[in-house]
Amino acid sequence: MKFLVMLCVAAGLAYCGYxxxxxxxxxxxxxxxxxxxxxxxxEIRKYYNGLEDFEVKAPDGTRLRGYLLVRTRDGKPAPxxxxxxxxxxxxxxxxxxxxSELSGFTVAGLNYRGYGSxxxxxxxxxxxxxxxxxYDALSARxxxxxxxxxxxxxxxxxxxxxxxxxxxxxxxxxxxxYDSLVxxxxxxxxxxxxxxxxxxxxxxxxxxxxxxxPTLMLVAGADTLIxxxxxxxxxxxxxxxxxxxxxxxxxxxxxxxxxxxWKHIKAFLDKLFVKQDxxx
Numbered sequence: 001m002k003f004l005v006m007l008c009v010a011a012g013l014a015y016c017g018y019x020x021x022x023x024x025x026x027x028x029x030x031x032x033x034x035x036x037x038x039x040x041x042x043e044i045r046k047y048y049n050g051l052e053d054f055e056v057k058a059p060d061g062t063r064l065r066g067y068l069l070v071r072t073r074d075g076k077p078a079p080x081x082x083x084x085x086x087x088x089x090x091x092x093x094x095x096x097x098x099x100s101e102l103s104g105f106t107v108a109g110l111n112y113r114g115y116g117s118x119x120x121x122x123x124x125x126x127x128x129x130x131x132x133x134x135y136d137a138l139s140a141r142x143x144x145x146x147x148x149x150x151x152x153x154x155x156x157x158x159x160x161x162x163x164x165x166x167x168x169x170x171x172x173x174x175x176x177x178y179d180s181l182v183x184x185x186x187x188x189x190x191x192x193x194x195x196x197x198x199x200x201x202x203x204x205x206x207x208x209x210x211x212x213x214p215t216l217m218l219v220a221g222a223d224t225l226i227x228x229x230x231x232x233x234x235x236x237x238x239x240x241x242x243x244x245x246x247x248x249x250x251x252x253x254x255x256x257x258x259x260x261x262w263k264h265i266k267a268f269l270d271k272l273f274v275k276q277d278x279x280x
Contacts, residue, residue, distance in 0.1 A: 030155070030181070030200050031122035033114045034090035041092050048099050056110060056137040058130050062120040066091040066110030068141070069099050079147040079170065079273060082138055083109035084131060084156030084163075086176075090116045101262045105269070106142065110134050124200040131159045135167050149173060149269070154226065154252070155181075158202040164215075165207035171272045172215040172240075173265060176252055178226045179204055179233040187227065208237040215242040216268040218261065225252040243268060 044067075045051050054068035071078040081102055083094050091109040098107050112127050113120030120126065139148060147170030152160030157177035164172045178184050181202040182195050215238060219231040228246065235244050245264045247255050255261055 027122075027200075030087060031112070031114060032088060033122070034088065034111075034116065036090055036111075036116045037092055040096060044092065044095050044099075048095075051095070051099075054108060054110060056130075056134050058120075058126075058133055062113060062126075062130075063118065064110045064113070064120075064130055064134065065117045066108070067095050068106075068108045068138075069095070070106050070142070071104065073104070077142040077146050078104060078106050079149065080106035080108055080138060080142060081149050081151050081173075082135060082163075083107070084150070084152040084159040085109065085111070085115075086154035086156055089153070089156075092116070097256075101266070102269075106146075108138050124202055127159055128162050131163050132166060135163050135169075147171075147273075149272070151175070152177075153256075154178075155202070158204045158207075161204050161207045161211060164213055165210040169213045171268070172211060172213050173218070173268065174215065174231075174234075175218045175261075176220050176223055176226050176231075176255060177204070177217055177234050178202070178230040179208075179237070180230075183233075184226055184230060204234055205237050208234055209239050211238065212240040214268075214272055215240055216264065217242060217244045218255065218264055219244060219246045220250040220252050220255040221246045221248040222250060223252040223255075 048069055050069055052068045052070070054066050056064045058064060081098070083091070083098070085091055085094060091111050094109055095107065111118040113122045113130065135148065135150070139146070149171040150160040150163045150169050151173040152158065153175040157174040158181070160172060160174060163169065181200065182198050185198060186195070217231055217235055219228045221228060231244065235242055247258050247260045250258045
């Protein structure tokens with residue numbers, strides 16, 4: 001009996017220690033940060049001479065840095081795609097392919113705090129506030145009447161949804177989206193009271209109920225990091241018109257390499273702007 005008691009105490013201490021590690025390390029797990037690949041940026045500049053360094057100063061003085069490539073239509077800036085990256089990404093990865101695939105669009109994206117050459121420390125509160133500041137800065141840079149589509153991948157899908165709920169965006173593209181990081185974390189750690197430990201909750205439900213802009217949700221059919229059921233829950237809460245496209249056999253990491261990825265995005269944008277042009 002004494003041995004059993006000692007075993008239970010040891011197991012309890014180990015479990016509490018595991019919870020403590022998860023709580024202390026959650027910032028680095030949610031926001032691991034990424035440095036800029038200078039060689040990759042240099043390669044991108046070879047192909048896109050108009051690529052600008054885009055910098056926005058947050059209200060607290062933090063400088064956020066990324067890239068902007070302005071295209072024109074009829075003598076004015078073309079509609080823009082504003083990208084919010086995943087937690088393990090840096091904006092140069094998006095600019096490696098997107099300018100070619102989105103040849104008729106302006107492309108913009110700034111790194112989160114602590115990513116690339118952006119200053120500061122990431123948190124849910126800071127990233128959401130920064131996203132609105134970035135959207136407003138891009139809108140001011142492009143001028144009145146230029147539509148902006150917000151696009152987010154993984155962690156960035158929740159940030160894009162937040163912007164769409166608080167700004168008059170032209171459209172929304174969400175790649176491997178989720179309903180709540182708490183729910184995603186609970187799936188990954190079924191024996192942990194994630195709701196009690198999680199500081200950066202990224203609950204998308206309140207924003208989903210407010211978004212009215214046309215939306216494309218791209219789901220990876222074989223996603224084990226954010227299983228497709230989370231996108232299904234989000235879609236059920238989404239107030240505005242939406243298309244949910246599942247890329248079969250794609251995983252969380254390789255969906256962007258699947259031929260269906262850009263095919264769905266281009267079809268959505270073509271339909272979106274044909275409708276807008278007709279309405280105008």
